[in-house]
Amino acid sequence: MELHPSAHADTFSRDRLPPPEQWPELLFELPELQYPARLNCGAELVDRPLEEFRADRPALRVPSGRVWSYGELREHTDQIAFVLTHDLGVVPGNRVLLRGPTTPWMVACWLAVLKAGAVVVTVLAQQRASELATICEIAQVSHALCDVRTVDDLAKAEVPGLRITAFGGDAPDDLVRRAAIKPTRYDAVDTASDDVALIAFTSGTTGRPKGCMHFHRDVLAIADTFSRHVLKPEPDDVFTGSPPLGFTFGLGGLVIFPLRVGASALLLEQSGPKQLLPALAEHRVSVLFTAPTAYRLMLDELTAPPASSAAASYDLSALRRCVSAGENLPASTWQAWYERTGLRIINGIGATELLHIFISAADDEIRPGTTGRPVPGWHACVVAADGTEVPDGEPGLLAVRGPVGCRYLADERQQVYVRDGWNLTGDTYVRDAEGYFHYVARADDMIVSAGYNIAGPEVEEALLRHPDVREAAVVGRADELRGQVVTAYVVVRDGVPRSEETVALLRDFVKGELVPYKCPREIVFLEVLPRTPTGKLQRFRLRSAGNVQ
Structure with missing residues (x-):
């Protein structure tokens, strides 16, 4: 597969892409997936909304009531991009690690790295020094932007040559202070649509974590498939959720999807079930992203049946979309949430390797107890261990392909995940006669007794x-x-x-x-x-x- 000329001066990521014969087959069947050869997704997400909406339109919100407009978001993003390239010496293709709670400054840093043509590596604030050291070694990270509250573990990782810049503190060289004196307009680097934009790491629950490399076009593709065709967000929506930005579930639901349509996101540093319900009510949230367990635990707080579409104990009348992913959504949880709130949870399955959700259903298409059907732009089937498709009704391995595919960073496990042009997610599924996919288990969760x-x-x-x-x-x-x-x-x-x-x-x-x-x-x-x-x-x-x- 021939790639477009790269804008990366540092070619580390492109040099470590799997060989073309190990890639899955990529599909660009929808008109909206026909991206130009030159594309910078950071510019698409932060600049393009200003071409359609006023600069004072809300973009990012925090519980205190502070709101960043799209104009402010672009100014802060561009000023940080200037710090990266002019002060810190970041060149296109360098890997820049981001670490911290879910805040507007984290989002601005993420967008700034992309606009500067670098490769963003977002990690969890909870990850410890040894985990951070491994990630930095695998991705050869040269720079880090870190919330001042989470600097210590990163410093303890003692990554050779890593230049750490903190933000949110009082130091004279704090990133926010340095950015404040920079110009407010930065011309995004002219990256190729297939330049690597981000490296997302799997959790590493079994063995060494894997770095999943995603292109600039991939970032937009998840918004132009699942979000556009299943979620169907509107510009006046307010998004929120529990997943941090170090997980691609949160990155899509709290940054990419709202910014793609000019909507806003409420960013919560504390986002457990007990924090979510009051936040939903107070800030009139309309789109929620969280895991099945959170829905089940929130049900305990919604003790009274709803008078209409809102639970008696919290005003959820603004909420219109509830998305669940990360693990299987039990039919009992779906039904209980529907009975209590009148809202139908949009179930879905995604993967770090494929960036976001690729099987799902919404509204009248939902069948409780199933994951759904392939999202427009995606194909899926159920196969046996030898790769042959099994009949409907029989369990097998889930195989998926679409506009985004697995590309591990120099990892021999690429050949395990990708076979015969399909991404094998490691899930056991059954497809029924109507084309709905029923989750059975992770392939390694099957018990043989x-x-x-x-x-x-x-x-x-x-x-x-x-x-x-x-x-x-x-x-x-x-x-x-x-x-x-x-x-x-x-x-x-x-x-x-x-x-x-x-x-x-x-x-x-x-x-x-x-x-x-x-x-x-x-x-x-x-x-x-x-x-x-x-x-x-x-x-x-x-x-x-x-x-x-």
């Missing part, structure tokens, strides 16, 4: 239907006789005893929901389940406890 294949998420859904269960995670524990036995980790509601009697009640309940061989042989009570900052369940941590596989 006494010859039976048992999907952990199916057992979790059964447990979650019991009124005393708040959260559940099911994994396989090694067993000499059966190979594996089903082990459930459960968080019960306040006041429910963690006793053998409760264990017996839950086991009997599951037996009434599923065939007996799927019933947990062991039930362990926990205070909380291990989760990522976006709420995604970390089953690998449960497997590593004791002799669980």
Whole structure:
């Protein structure tokens, strides 16, 4: 596959793209996906809205009530771009790491790196020194822009040659102070549409984390497929959500999608379920991005049935779009949220390797308990281990292709993820006769017990239907006789005893929901389940406890 001439002086990223024969097949079937050869997505997101809307239009909001307009966002972005290129010596193609809570300054830094033609590497504020050191080593990061509150761990990483610039503090050389005296208009670097714009790292739950390289056109493609055709945002929408910008779920939902249509985003540094509900009500949020667990926990706060479309305890009348991703959305959670709020959750599956959601459904197309159908611009099928497509109704591996594809940064695992032109996500799915995709499990979440294949998420859904269960995670524990036995980790509601009697009640309940061989042989009570900052369940941590596989 021939690439356009690069604008990168530092060719590290392009030099480490997988060889063309290891790429998935890319599809650009929709007219809106026909991007020009020269494209800078930072300019598209921060400059283009000013061509259509007034400069005082709201772009970014914070809980205090402070609002950045599109004009202010562009000024701050451009001034930071000047600091990057004129003061810090960043050249096109350099990797620039961003670290900090979800704030307007983080968004301005992200856009500035792109406009300067560099490659942005956004990490989590929670990641520790050893993790940061690994990421910096893999991506050969030369510069970092870091919220002053999260500098310490990055400094402890002791990355050779890394130049760290803090923002949000009182130091004379603080990025915000340096930017304030710079010109307010910066001409974006004339990058190619297939120049690398960002490197998003997988969580690294198994082995060394993988860097996923995405082009400038990819950033726009996720807005022009899922957001445009499924979410269908409007310019007056107010977005918010729980995922941080270090996850591409949050990057899309809180930055790319609203800016693409001239909407605004409420940025929350604290975004747990208890913070989300008051924020939704106070700021008249209309589009929400969060994980299934957050929807379930917010239901506990919505104790009274709604009078209309708004819950009695919080005014959610402005809310019109609820998006769920990161893990499987149980049908029971979908139904309970709908009954309580009158809102239909838009379920979806995405991947860091593909940047955002590629299977989903909205409105009357939603079928609770399914993920949905391929988003316009994407294709999906279910295949066997040998790559042949399996009949509808039979489980297999989910295979996907569209305008964005997996391109690992110099990683031999590219050949595992991409096969025969398809991206294999590592999920087991079933497609039905109507073309809807039903999640079964992560391929490594299948439990094989006494010859039976048992999907952990199916057992979790059964447990979650019991009124005393708040959260559940099911994994396989090694067993000499059966190979594996089903082990459930459960968080019960306040006041429910963690006793053998409760264990017996839950086991009997599951037996009434599923065939007996799927019933947990062991039930362990926990205070909380291990989760990522976006709420995604970390089953690998449960497997590593004791002799669980």
